[in-house]
Amino acid sequence: xxxxxxxxxxxxxxxxxxxxxxxxxxxxxxxxxxxxxxxxxxxxxxxxxxxxxxxxxxxxxxxxxxxxxxxxxxxxxxxxxxxxxxxxxxxxxxxxxxxxxxxxxxxxxxxxxxxxxxxxxxxxxxxxxxxxxxxxxxxxxxxxxxxxxxxxxxxxxxxxxxxxxxxxxxxxxxxxxxxxxxxxxxxxxxxxxxxxxxxxxx
Numbered sequence: 325x326x327x328x329x330x331x332x333x334x335x336x337x338x339x340x341x342x343x344x345x346x347x348x349x350x351x352x353x354x355x356x357x358x359x360x361x362x363x364x365x366x367x368x369x370x371x372x373x374x375x376x377x378x379x380x381x382x383x384x385x386x387x388x389x390x391x392x393x394x395x396x397x398x399x400x401x402x403x404x405x406x407x408x409x410x411x412x413x414x415x416x417x418x419x420x421x422x423x424x425x426x427x428x429x430x431x432x433x434x435x436x437x438x439x440x441x442x443x444x445x446x447x448x449x450x451x452x453x454x455x456x457x458x459x460x461x462x463x464x465x466x467x468x469x470x471x472x473x474x475x476x477x478x479x480x481x482x483x484x485x486x487x488x489x490x491x492x493x494x495x496x497x498x499x500x501x502x503x504x505x506x507x508x509x510x511x512x513x514x515x516x517x518x519x520x521x522x523x524x525x526x
Contacts, residue, residue, distance in 0.1 A: 330385055330386055330489060331385045331386055331387055332383060332384070332385035332387070332389050333383070333384055333385055333399050333400075333488065334381070334382075334383045334393035334397060334398040334399050334400075335381065335382050335383075335398065335399065335400040335401070335402055336379065336380075336381055336393065336398050336400070336401045336402070336412050336415045337349060337378075337379070337380045337381070337382070337402045337403075337404070338377070338378065338379050338380075338401070338402070338403045338404070338405075338408040338409060338411060338412045339377075339378055339403060339404030339405045339408050339427075340376070340377065340378065340404070340405045340408065340431050341376045341377075341378050343378070343404045343405065343476075343477065344474060344477050345378055345380050345404065345477070346367070346380065347477070347502075348477040348478075348480075348481060349365045349380050349382050350365075350502075351481065351495065351498050351499065351502065352382055352481065352490075352495075353365050353382060353384075354498045354501070355490050355494045355495055355497070355498045356382075356384045356490065358494065358497065358498070359489065359490065359494060361384045361385060361386065361489070362384060362385055362386070362387060362388050362389060363382065363383070363384035364382070364383055364384070364389060364390075364391045365380065365381060365382045365383075365391070366380070366381050366391040366392055367379065367380040367381070377408055377411060378408075379411070379412060381393060393415060395414045395415050396414070396415065396416070396417060396418055397415070397417060398415040398416065398417070398422055399417075399422060399423065400422065400423045400424070400425065400484070400487060400488075401413070401415060401416065401422060401423075401424045401425070401426075402425050402480060402484065403424070403425065403426045403427060404427045404429065404462070404476065404477060404480065405427060405429055405430070405431050406426060406427060406428060406429060406430050406444060407430065407431075407438060407439050407444065409424070409426050409444065409447075409448070410439065410444065410447055413447055413448070413450075413451040416451040416452055420451065420452045420453045420456070421452070421453070421456065422451065422452050422456060423452070423456045423458070423487055424448060424451070424452050424456060424457045424458065425458050425460060425480055425483060425484055426448070426457070426458065426459055426460065427459075427460055427461075427462045427463060427476065427480065428459055428460065428461050428462075428463070428464065429462065429463035429464075429476070458483065458522075458525065460479065460480055460483055460518075460521065462476040462477070462479040462480050462483075462518075463476045465479055465517060465521075466479060466514065469517065470510050470513055470514055470517075472510045474507075474510075475510050475511055475513075475514035476514075478499070478511045478514035478515050478518065479514045479515075479517050479518040479521070480518060481495060481515065481518060482495070482514065482515040482516065482517060482518020482519040482520075482521070482522065483518040483519070483521055483522040484518075484522070485518075485519060485522070486519075486522050486523070486526075492515060492516075492519060495515055496512065496515065499511050499512060499515070
């Protein structure tokens, strides 16, 4: 993405408490600030409740911006748990141009009905064009390939890079600041996997 004319770009992150969404926001925010963008993040749901729904936001651009996006205006929705996407689809643009990155991970709770795949797919298709909807097996890949499910968000960050004005080196610099060697190596691998997955979809 060219950043020459980028005034504002808004992303909604949604998932389950304990999935590391705040860390993901910080990594992206630091990378954007290092590229001289104005960047601001915020959250609206109880982050302390592990296992509960969490919504966070990041907005950035070449001018100062308010922390919270308006409904119907966001450029991307980033969901680390499949059903969580249903709570934030009202942020998608009416012209169905919002890019949706959705993990296939499901967090099922005893005694609660989990929405079926057809219901979720119908909701997504009402909110965005098929070409903008990206299912990512981030949790499965993190578990089976990297053997560390905590890297799933880094896989998704790698996937999203072709849609935002950051590249692999920008994220790598921040990962090196945040993580010790063992954890760093796993996250660098996750970043590469996410980038490769995204390029395969072009």
